[in-house]
Amino acid sequence: MDDADIELDEMELVAAAAAYYFYNSIAAQSGPTSFPRKCSFMAEALNNPDDAFREMFRMDKCVFHKLCDIARQRNLLRDTAGVMIEEQLTIFLNIIGHNERNRVIQERFQHSGETISRHFNNVLKAIKSLSKEFLECPPDTTPPEILRSNRYNPYFKDCIGVVDGMHIPAHVPAKDQSRFRNKKGFLSQNVLAACTFDLQFIFIYPGWEGSVPDSRMLRAVLDDPDQKFPPIPKGKFYLVDMGYVNMEGFLAPYPGIRYYPYEYRGANQLPRNVKELFNHRHSSLRNVIQKSFEVLRTRFPILKLATQYSFQVQRDIVIAACVLHNYIRREERNDWLFSSVQEMTVEESPEFDDQPEMHLGSTMQEQVASYLRESIAMAMWNDFMNKWEEW
Numbered sequence: 001m002d003d004a005d006i007e008l009d010e011m012e013l014v015a016a017a018a019a020y021y022f023y024n025s026i027a028a029q030s031g032p033t034s035f036p037r038k039c040s041f042m043a044e045a046l047n048n049p050d051d052a053f054r055e056m057f058r059m060d061k062c063v064f065h066k067l068c069d070i071a072r073q074r075n076l077l078r079d080t081a082g083v084m085i086e087e088q089l090t091i092f093l094n095i096i097g098h099n100e101r102n103r104v105i106q107e108r109f110q111h112s113g114e115t116i117s118r119h120f121n122n123v124l125k126a127i128k129s130l131s132k133e134f135l136e137c138p139p140d141t142t143p144p145e146i147l148r149s150n151r152y153n154p155y156f157k158d159c160i161g162v163v164d165g166m167h168i169p170a171h172v173p174a175k176d177q178s179r180f181r182n183k184k185g186f187l188s189q190n191v192l193a194a195c196t197f198d199l200q201f202i203f204i205y206p207g208w209e210g211s212v213p214d215s216r217m218l219r220a221v222l223d224d225p226d227q228k229f230p231p232i233p234k235g236k237f238y239l240v241d242m243g244y245v246n247m248e249g250f251l252a253p254y255p256g257i258r259y260y261p262y263e264y265r266g267a268n269q270l271p272r273n274v275k276e277l278f279n280h281r282h283s284s285l286r287n288v289i290q291k292s293f294e295v296l297r298t299r300f301p302i303l304k305l306a307t308q309y310s311f312q313v314q315r316d317i318v319i320a321a322c323v324l325h326n327y328i329r330r331e332e333r334n335d336w337l338f339s340s341v342q343e344m345t346v347e348e349s350p351e352f353d354d355q356p357e358m359h360l361g362s363t364m365q366e367q368v369a370s371y372l373r374e375s376i377a378m379a380m381w382n383d384f385m386n387k388w389e390e391w
Contacts, residue, residue: 045057058097059335060335063328064089071089092120095302098302099307124320134326134330135322140236146159158237160233161194162288163289167188168191168314169303170187178211181211189210189314191204193292194229195289197288200292201322201325201326204319214244215243218244237249237372239282239285241286242255245366253278258279260283261345278380294341302317
């Protein structure tokens, strides 16, 4: 080559090096909330009014940004050249918060299907890894929600939470469908859950076949130490519905006695005896887990439909949704969805398996629980009759 060609090649190398240095300098200065030009959706979304942002991403802006900080500081997620952590999280929240298909998210975020899928799974894994931190054992003190109420205190002063099952629509192979078909005829995974009276989940175990009764799930979990159901302090208990056996640590209502809120309306509002009064207050207090389920499914509609993900991913989505549910509850007490259920009673009807599994005999645990139920019910009835308290 002649001298002119050599000089031109050197200039091109210098220009390329300068451009590379300039690009990296701009990227470093722009901070974590700058996005590539093609991701105009992200830039617009982060500048949206609070209501629009909340509707799109299912949480307030301040809560979202703190979640991004947690993921970045703990190295749960990493910024990539084309997709920053904020965008990775919004991809995930768009999918579970609106049950969007991969193709829709591709168009919205201008990424390939493989990129969307990869970041969805990375975020799912990251959120699930926070479960030990955000699904905690309840305190063994009397919950303030009970302390403040004459209807529940002192009768339920030793109650620390509520346990129940939740059916989530499931997509499973044809060979497994008979096991996952519940008593209402549709395919579901049965999820064993426990929550506090503050609407936070304590324990979550998804993936059970829809045909499995709630009581069998609970017994299997209690019999398996690896499942790590929260230890129940001596003398404390959870409330359970008629689908469970009344036993030590788990207080069930009286069977064969009206129980659900709709049964106490109209001309027969007042309880007619000690068992009806107990069942009514038990039902009213236990309704907290229905409120928790209502908030969870309203925030993340992906839980209302059977998705096409593998069954393992379907299970993990339930865990991640519960982690985010608790995270939002702790960070924003005035969250609009939690506020919407605070003073309401979530209607429920008898569950698919509202009778516990049949078994012979009565164990010592059941005798202890029966005595506890009788003593609570009698104290409640005596006060009700003598003081005419709110019922």
